[in-house]
Amino acid sequence: MAPLRRSQRSATKRTYKSIDSEPEDDHSKDYTGNAPIKKKARVKEVSQDAENVTQAVPKRRRLRGLLQKVAETPLDVLFEIFSNLDPLDLLRLSRTTKDLRALLLQRTSSFVWKRARQNVEGLPPLPDDLSEPKFAHLAFDKTCSNCLHPTKFVQWEARTKYCRKCLETSDLFVTTFDPYGEFRGFLPRFEFRCASGRRRYYCYAYAPALKSLREQSDSFGEDRIKRMVWRAEREKAYKKLLSHARQCEIWTERRAEDRSNELENARVQRLEGVVERLTALGWDDEVKNPDFIDKLRSKKSMRHPRALTERAWSNMSDDIIALAKWHKSDRLKKEMIRAVEGRADLFADAYSDVTRDEPLLPIFPKAESVVIQEPFSTLFFDTPLNLSIADSLQAMWVHLPGVASKWREVQTAELLKLMQEAGLKLDINLATTVFTCTNCRQIFQYPYVLAHNCSFWQPYKDLNPEDWKPYALRYISSGVAWSATLFTTNEESIKKVEYLIKTCGLDPETATQEDMNALDCRVICNHCSISSIDGSKYKYVMRWQNAACHFGYTNANENGWTLLEDPEEIKRVKILEKSEKERGYHCYSSENFACSHCNVLRSRGRDLEDHLLEA
Structure with a gap:
């Protein structure tokens, strides 16, 4: 386009100045007509030392020159440009200068707003009671008409746009009204539901409409016919208003959904761009992992709904690659954990x-004690985790009896060492x-001490990729290899057993377990036996093995035991013992249980119950 002559530019300026600046709609009152008075900036005193310091102050871009060029453009060209914009763009242009405001808000410019409105897909038609700028403000503007804060609320029935705070504080809306009262069929209102808080439902009535309806209703006095006609007209008009309001609400929801989908698609494209770059850098295994994609999607830099540029990638690449490195390390560790646990x-x-078919005695070591013995140790720990050891392990069980026998010899030697250190007879x-x-x-007692649970327990340990042996031992049966370091020879406990042996009639210095078993006697714990109210006494009777490990009294006492000598009572006790044995084997050494079918030792009653259910 050829540049305009000076006379043409002057004519254009005169045309703009001749336009009446008063808008046709009350909504235009939101715009300031007079330019604000500029205040002089306060000059601070500068010291002599600071006078030599030069600071680069960023200059703000001045828009007046650009807007001046717009003012010099012919009207037909401007209108053609404006017609291809969105209503929100026209609304923002009308707030830039007084000349553009006057140009866009005059009635003769309504065709520009109409054509701009037609550019928006699905927008309901302009209602009769709204002007183009007002409709554009309600439909597209994101700020409250009162406080200019961002809001998503639009009161379509009241033709207002107020935020939640202004709804509660403004005099234009009231909540103290009867929603089912006299004007329930044609009173503009605004309702919304809140997902949180004690009050979930809110309803506001438009106060000016409520006041106007009351005044009009009161003006009819006792004339019921006029009031009925008036109500019918108001109901008809309100139905039309309500229909248009519902259309606008549906359009707003769909527009918000479309915008949300648009932003999500932009984020997906951004994510795809990052995945493509990570693949090029060799992180194929990570980008194929859904867990890594979820972590990547949660990064702040990935939530921006903008295209991935080289500059954006350079800013986020270090953080993204660090995440990929961490995830690879974590993934490999989890894979190793699964392999070790398997x-x-x-x-x-x-x-x-x-x-399973081995007898209770002699005591067999637990699995974690066997796996650290050769040849099982080499097979278990030296074979790569990606290879199966099932076939080789099956052929290696022939060495188990020898391994178990050697294990018992080693642990017995450790117990004898404890006895030697205590000065006891070996x-x-x-x-x-x-x-x-x-x-x-x-x-x-020996050998039941070799099966005590405390000697196998250890706290949980996380897997160390460099040394996964402790984790494997901990996972096999929640314990470690048996060790004699957890036990001691207590002099008080030995004295208690000595008194027990004397009660049975043998010499504590020479009596062995076999000698005591041959007696097959029963003893009474005098400490645990109680007398009933009627004078009869309940005797706490047990075999000598149970008595040796009995917790009934703590101090050694030569009067703590009494030998059960009545043949009838001994017979009754043995019958009770047999019935208890049929219910399940009770280990002498502790409150542990063993399966009476397969003699597999179990640590607690719950474990035995699970074992029986599995069998």
């Missing part, structure tokens, strides 16, 4: 199957040979 389960299940089979657990303070 191998541990395989070994534990196979060991349980192999030892005879593991003596009836007075008992060991006390330093953790639970229970007393155990």
Whole structure:
């Protein structure tokens, strides 16, 4: 286009100045007509030392020159440009200068707003009671008409746009009204539901409309016919208003949904761009992992609904690559954990199957004690985790009896070492040979001490990729290899057993467990036996093995035991013992139980119950 002559530009300016600046709609009152008075900036005193310091102050871009060029453009060109904009763009242009405001808000410019409105798909038609700028403000503007704060609320029935705070504080809306009162069929209102808070439902009535309706209704006095005609007209008009309001609400919801989908698509494209760049950098395994994609999607830099540019990638690449490195390390660790746990389960299940038919005595080591012995140790720990050991393990069980025998010899030697350090007679089979657990303070005889639970327990340990042996041992049966370091030889416990042996009529210095078993006697704990109200006494009777580990009294007492000598009472006791044995085997050494069918030792009654259900 050829540049305009000076005369043409002057004519254009005169045309703009001749336009009446008063808008046709009350909504235009929101715009300031007079320019604000500029205040002089206060000049601060500068010291002599600061006078030599030069600071670069960023200059604000001045828009007056650009708007001046717009003012010099012919009207037909401006109108053609404006007709291809959205109503929100026209609304913002009308707020830039007084000349553009006057140009866009005059009645003769309504065709521009109409054509701009037609550019919006699905927008309901302009209602009769609204002007183009007012309709554009309600439909597209995002600010409250009162406080100019962002809001999503539009009171279409009242033709207002107030935020929630202004709804509660403004005099234009009231909540103290009867929604089913006299004007319930044609009173403009605004309702919305809140997902949180004590009050979930809110209803506001437009106060000017309520006041006007009351005044009009009162003006009819006692004339019921005029009032009925008036009500019919108001109801008809309100139905039309309500229909248009519902159309606008539906359009607003669809527009918000479309915008949300548009933003989500932009985020998806941004994510795809990042995935493409990570793939090019060699992170294929990570980008194929849904867990990594979820973590990547939650990053703040990925939530921006903007296209991924080279500059944006350079700003976020370090953070994204650091996340990929961490996820790879975590993924490999989890894969190793699954492999270690799978191998541990395989070994534990196979060991349980192999030892299922073994008798309770001699004590067999637990799985975690066997797996650290050769040749099982080399197979379990030296075979790569990606290879199966099932076939090799099946052929290796022939070595188990020898491994178990060697294990018992080693642990017995450790117990004898404890006895030697305590100055006791080195005879593991003596009836007075008992060991006390330093953790639970229970007393155990040999060989049952080799099966005590406390000696197998250890706290949970996380997997170390460099050394996964402790984690595997902990996972096999929640414990560690048996160790004699957890036990001690308690002098008080030994004295208690000595008094027990004397009660049975044998010499504590020479009596062995076999000698005591041959007596097959029963003893009464005088401490635990009680007398009833009627004078009869309940005797707490047990075999000598139970008595040696009995917790009934703590101090050694030579009067603590009484030998049961009545043949009839002994017979009754043995009958009771038999019935208890049929219910399940009770281990002498602790409150542990063993399956009477397969003699697999179990740590607690619950474990035995689960074992029986599995069997």
